Amino acid sequence: xxxxxxxxxxxxxxxxxxxxxxxxxxxxxxxxxxxxxxxxxxxxxxxxxxxxxxxxxxxxxxxxxxxxxxxxxxxxxxxxxxxxxxxxxxxxxxxxxxxxxxxxxxxxxxxxxxxxxxxxxxxxxxxxxxxxxxxxxxxxxxxxxxxxxxxxxxxxxxxxxxxxxxxxxxxxxxxxxxxxxxxxxxxxxxxxxxxxxxxxxxxxxxxxxxxxxxxxxxxxxxxxxxxxxxxxxxxxxxxxxxxxxxxxxxxxxxxxxxxxxxxxx
Amino acid sequence: xxxxxxxxxxxxxxxxxxxxxxxxxxxxxxxxxxxxxxxxxxxxxxxxxxxxxxxxxxxxxxxxxxxxxxxxxxxxxxxxxxxxxxxxxxxxxxxxxxxxxxxxxxxxxxxxxxxxxxxxxxxxxxxxxxxxxxxxxxxxxxxxxxxxxxxxxxxxxxxxxxxxxxxxxxxxxxxxxxxxxxxxxxxxxxxxxxxxxxxxxxxxxxxxxxxxxxxxxxxxxxxxxxxxxxxxxxxxxxxxxxxxxxxxxxxxxxxxxxxxxxxxx
DNA sequence: TCCTGTCGGTTCGACATATGAACCGACGGT
DNA sequence: ACCGTCGGTTCATATGTCGAACCGACAGGA
Numbered sequence: 001x002x003x004x005x006x007x008x009x010x011x012x013x014x015x016x017x018x019x020x021x022x023x024x025x026x027x028x029x030x031x032x033x034x035x036x037x038x039x040x041x042x043x044x045x046x047x048x049x050x051x052x053x054x055x056x057x058x059x060x061x062x063x064x065x066x067x068x069x070x071x072x073x074x075x076x077x078x079x080x081x082x083x084x085x086x087x088x089x090x091x092x093x094x095x096x097x098x099x100x101x102x103x104x105x106x107x108x109x110x111x112x113x114x115x116x117x118x119x120x121x122x123x124x125x126x127x128x129x130x131x132x133x134x135x136x137x138x139x140x141x142x143x144x145x146x147x148x149x150x151x152x153x154x155x156x157x158x159x160x161x162x163x164x165x166x167x168x169x170x171x172x173x174x175x176x177x178x179x180x181x182x183x184x185x186x187x188x189x190x191x192x193x194x195x196x197x198x199x200x201x202x203x204x205x206x207x208x209x210x211x212x213x214x215x216x217x218x219x220x221x222x223x224x225x226x227x228x229x230x231x232x233x234x235x236x237x238x239x240x241x242x243x244x245x246x247x248x249x250x251x252x253x254x255x256x257x258x259x260x261x262x263x264x265x
Numbered sequence: 266x267x268x269x270x271x272x273x274x275x276x277x278x279x280x281x282x283x284x285x286x287x288x289x290x291x292x293x294x295x296x297x298x299x300x301x302x303x304x305x306x307x308x309x310x311x312x313x314x315x316x317x318x319x320x321x322x323x324x325x326x327x328x329x330x331x332x333x334x335x336x337x338x339x340x341x342x343x344x345x346x347x348x349x350x351x352x353x354x355x356x357x358x359x360x361x362x363x364x365x366x367x368x369x370x371x372x373x374x375x376x377x378x379x380x381x382x383x384x385x386x387x388x389x390x391x392x393x394x395x396x397x398x399x400x401x402x403x404x405x406x407x408x409x410x411x412x413x414x415x416x417x418x419x420x421x422x423x424x425x426x427x428x429x430x431x432x433x434x435x436x437x438x439x440x441x442x443x444x445x446x447x448x449x450x451x452x453x454x455x456x457x458x459x460x461x462x463x464x465x466x467x468x469x470x471x472x473x474x475x476x477x478x479x480x481x482x483x484x485x486x487x488x489x490x491x492x493x494x495x496x497x498x499x500x501x502x503x504x505x506x507x508x509x510x511x512x513x514x515x516x517x518x519x520x521x522x523x524x525x526x527x528x529x530x
Numbered sequence: 531t532c533c534t535g536t537c538g539g540t541t542c543g544a545c546a547t548a549t550g551a552a553c554c555g556a557c558g559g560t
Numbered sequence: 561a562c563c564g565t566c567g568g569t570t571c572a573t574a575t576g577t578c579g580a581a582c583c584g585a586c587a588g589g590a
Binding site for chain 2 (some may be wrong): 002003004005007008009011014015016019020039040043044046047049060061062063064065066067068069070071072073074075076081203239240241242243244
Binding site for chain 4 (some may be wrong): 034038
C-alpha cells in the first residue's frame, strides 16, 4: 500500500458521527504508528485536506475538499457521477435502472442503464418525461417532499391530465412509502410493468430525485428484494451527488433492510 | 516535499478551464517524471480522488471529493470555514469585517472579526439584523439577485419601515454596484460609518451573502482600496463556502482590480 | 506500407524517503 | 508528587519512491 493511499485512507475515518479526531485517536483507529500518522496528518493539513480545530487541536476535514468538490460538481456531468453505480444496480437486478431528478413538477433523466440478456425487458424512452403520479419514482419523491409541494403537484396533475385524483388514497399511499423507505408499483402506469424506487437527497437533506428499477411484472421479482438492492446503494448514490441522507431515512433503511445481526445465545 | 504533498498538489492542476487531463499533460504541468506522476494518479484514483474518463482515459476529479465535502459541510460550522479569511481581511484593513448570509429578506451573521488597536472603531452587534437597504452588504446582494427578488424585498422593506423607497434611485444604485463588482456606502445607515462589501456566491452561482468592511468615515479610507482588499479574497471566500463565482463577476473583479500588467514597450 | 511522434503505461537499479520505537514537555486528575 | 494521556519530535533503519529507458497502441504523413 502506497504512502499516498495510507494518508488518504485517514480521511475515511471522519464520519458525521465523528467529525473531529485527535492525533492519538487517529493513530488507534488507523492502527499505525503515531509518528507516521502525525506526519500524514500534517501533510494533509498543509494541502488543506484537513485542518485543526484551534481550540481542541483535533483534526477535521479541510477547505480544499470544498473547493475541489465544487469544481467537480461544476465540470463533471451529473450523469457521469452516478453512472457506474446505476450500471452496478442494473447488472445485479438484471433490469432497467433509471435515475431521475425533480425539476419543477417533472422528472428529468440523469442516468440510466439497460440490460441486454433478457428477451423481454422494459425499455427506456429518454424523450418522455415520466409523471409524478402512478410511478414509483414519483411516489417516493412525493413521500419525502414537503406537504405544500405535494398539494401543488396534485393540483398541477389534475390540470394536466384532466383526471381527478383520489386525494386521500394518494396521501395514504405516500405515507406508507415514507414509512418503508421505498416505493413499489405493479402494473400502475403501464400494464405488465412493475417498478421499485428509492429517494435521492440533496445537500440540505431534501429529496432531489429518485432511482428506480423497472421490470416486466411477469418476471415475478419480489419487490422487497429489489428494494434491498436499491437501498444498499442508496447512501452512495446520494453521496455521489453531494447530498446527505436524512438520519430518519438512514435509520429506516438500516433497520428494515440490513443483514440481520446474530442474536446473543 | 513529502510524497503525499506531491500527489495532492496534482489535484490543483484541475481547474474549471481544464477539468480533465491526460497522463502526459499532468507530467508536463507538474514537471515531474512520468512514472512518478502515473503512480500518484493511480493512487489518487484508487482512493476515489480522481477518476478516469472511460472514453479519453483522461483523469478528472473523483467522487470521494464530493462525499468528503458534503461531510465537511454537514459537520463544520459555516463560520469556521471562513473565519481565518475574515480575520485576515480584518487584519489587513484594520477594521471590522463581517460575513453574512441572506435568509429570506434578512441578513444573518456567519462570521465576523474586530480589531483592537484603534481607539475609534465600528463595533459589531451580533444581535441586530442588518437591513437589506442602506447597507453595503444589502446593496451588493440585491445587485446580484434576480429582479423579482429585488421587487419583493423593496415591497417588504416598505411594509416594515413605513418609509417609502426611491425605487428608481435604488435600481440605478444597484445597477452601478453590479457594474463595479462591489458596493460602498458613506454615512448611510449610521452617521459617521462607512462600509464596503462584495458578494459571496453559492454552488449554483447565485448570490448567497456578502462580506463587508465597516469603518469610521472619519478615518478617510479610500473605498477603492478597501474594495481591492475584499476582491482579492473574494474567490477564496466563495470557494470555502462551496460556491462558484460567476464568470461575469470574476471578469469584473479581474479586469478592474487586478495588478495592472506591464505593457509591451 | 513504413516512418514518426505521441499516447498511456511499465520495468528495475539506485537511492531518497517513510517508518516506528523511544522520547519530550504539557496538561489534568488524584 | 504521581500517573496517564495528550500532541508532537528524534534518528537509525529499511522500505517505498524515483526516473531513464522501454513497451505496445494509435494516428497522421509521405
